[in-house]
Amino acid sequence: MSPTRAGEHPGTDAPGPDLPRLDVRGVSKSFGPLDVLRGLDLSVRPGEFAAVIGPSGSGKSTLFNLVSGLDAPDAGTVLVDGAPADLRSRQVAYMPQKDLLFPWRTVLDNTALGLEAQGTRRREARKRAVGLFEAFGLDGFQGSYPFQLSGGMRQRAALLRTVVLERPVLLLDEPFGALDSLTRTEMQLWLAEMWQRYGWTVVLVTHDIREAVMLADTVHVLSPRPARVVQTIEVPLARPRGLDALADPAFAETERRILDVLQDRDVLPDRHVPQDRDVPQDRPAEAGIR
Numbered sequence: 001m002s003p004t005r006a007g008e009h010p011g012t013d014a015p016g017p018d019l020p021r022l023d024v025r026g027v028s029k030s031f032g033p034l035d036v037l038r039g040l041d042l043s044v045r046p047g048e049f050a051a052v053i054g055p056s057g058s059g060k061s062t063l064f065n066l067v068s069g070l071d072a073p074d075a076g077t078v079l080v081d082g083a084p085a086d087l088r089s090r091q092v093a094y095m096p097q098k099d100l101l102f103p104w105r106t107v108l109d110n111t112a113l114g115l116e117a118q119g120t121r122r123r124e125a126r127k128r129a130v131g132l133f134e135a136f137g138l139d140g141f142q143g144s145y146p147f148q149l150s151g152g153m154r155q156r157a158a159l160l161r162t163v164v165l166e167r168p169v170l171l172l173d174e175p176f177g178a179l180d181s182l183t184r185t186e187m188q189l190w191l192a193e194m195w196q197r198y199g200w201t202v203v204l205v206t207h208d209i210r211e212a213v214m215l216a217d218t219v220h221v222l223s224p225r226p227a228r229v230v231q232t233i234e235v236p237l238a239r240p241r242g243l244d245a246l247a248d249p250a251f252a253e254t255e256r257r258i259l260d261v262l263q264d265r266d267v268l269p270d271r272h273v274p275q276d277r278d279v280p281q282d283r284p285a286e287a288g289i290r
C-alpha cells in the first residue's frame with residue numbers, strides 16, 4: 001500500500017468535516033429470546049481512535065458484526081461515511097477476536113489472503129502486503145510459517161492482513177487479548193505509533209481499561225446485555241503517548257472514571273428478566289442484577 005499520510009483516510013474520498021466516519025444509531029439486535037443490543041448509539045470521527053469496553057457477553061463482537069455488514073440489526077442504522085454498512089461496499093476491515101493465521105501458508109501468503117479473497121490478483125496482493133512488512137516489524141519473515149513467529153508477531157501479521165485492505169474503518173476485536181502483559185504493552189505502543197503514522201479510523205474492543213486509556217481518544221462504555229453505550233469518555237492525554245503517559249495523573253483519573261461507570265449499579269438493566277442460560281432461574285438477584 002502506498003503509505004497514507006496521517007490525517008488521510010485510505011479507501012474513500014474524504015467525507016464532509018461534520019460527517020461521522022461511523023454512525024451507529026439506535027441499534028438493537030436479538031438472537032431469538034436473547035436481547036443482545038438495545039438502542040445502541042455510537043459515533044466515530046474520521047481519524048479517531050475509539051475504544052469500546054464492556055462486560056463479557058455484552059454484545060461487542062455482535063456490534064462489530066453489524067458494523068462490518070456481516071449481520072444486520074433488527075432496528076436502527078449503521079452508517080459508514082453516510083452510507084448503510086454493507087459487506088459488499090468494503091468500507092470496513094475487521095480483525096475478528098480469534099483471527100488465526102493459516103498454519104500451512106507462509107506469513108506473506110497469509111497477509112495477502114484478504115486482498116486475494118476480494119479479487120485482487122495474487123501478484124498485486126503480495127506486492128501490497130510486502131510493502132508493509134517493514135513497518136509491521138516482520139521484514140525477513142515473509143517466507144516463514146506462523147509457528148515460527150512470536151505471539152506478538154502473529155498478531156501484527158493478522159493486523160497487516162486487515163490493514164492492507166485500505167478500508168476507511170478498522171475494527172479490532174481484542175487484538176492483544178491472548179498476549180502476555182509485556183508483549184501486550186509493546187504492541188499497544190506500536191499500534192499507537194502506527195495509528196498516528198497512517199491516520200486510520202480505529203474502533204478497538206478491549207476488556208483492558210489501561211489499554212483503552214493508552215490508545216483511545218474516546219472510550220465508549222457498554223452496559224451488560226442488552227447493551228447500550230452508557231457513557232462516552234474523552235481521554236484527556238496528549239499525543240503521542242508513550243510509557244510516560246502512565247505517570248500522568250490524568251491517566252489514573254480516566255481509568256478510575258471508566259471503572260466507576262463499569263461498576264455503577266445504575267448501568268445495569270433495571271428490567272432485566274433472567275431468561276438466558278447465563279443466569280440460573282432460581283438466583284435472579286445475583287451478579288448485581290437489580
Ligand SMILES: Nc1ncnc2c1ncn2[C@@H]1O[C@H](COP(=O)(O)OP(=O)(O)OP(=O)(O)O)[C@@H](O)[C@H]1O
Nearest residue numbers: 031034036054055056057058059060061062063097
Ligand atoms: N449468532 C449468534 N446466535 C445466537 N447467539 C449469539 C450469536 N452471536 C452471539 N450470540 C450471543 O450474544 C451474546 C453476546 O455475544 P458477543 O460475542 O457479541 O459478546 P462479547 O461482548 O463480544 O463477549 P466477549 O467479551 O466475551 O467477547 C452472547 O450471549 C452470545 O452467546
Ligand SMILES: [Mg+2]
Nearest residue numbers: 060061097173
Ligand atoms: Mg467478543
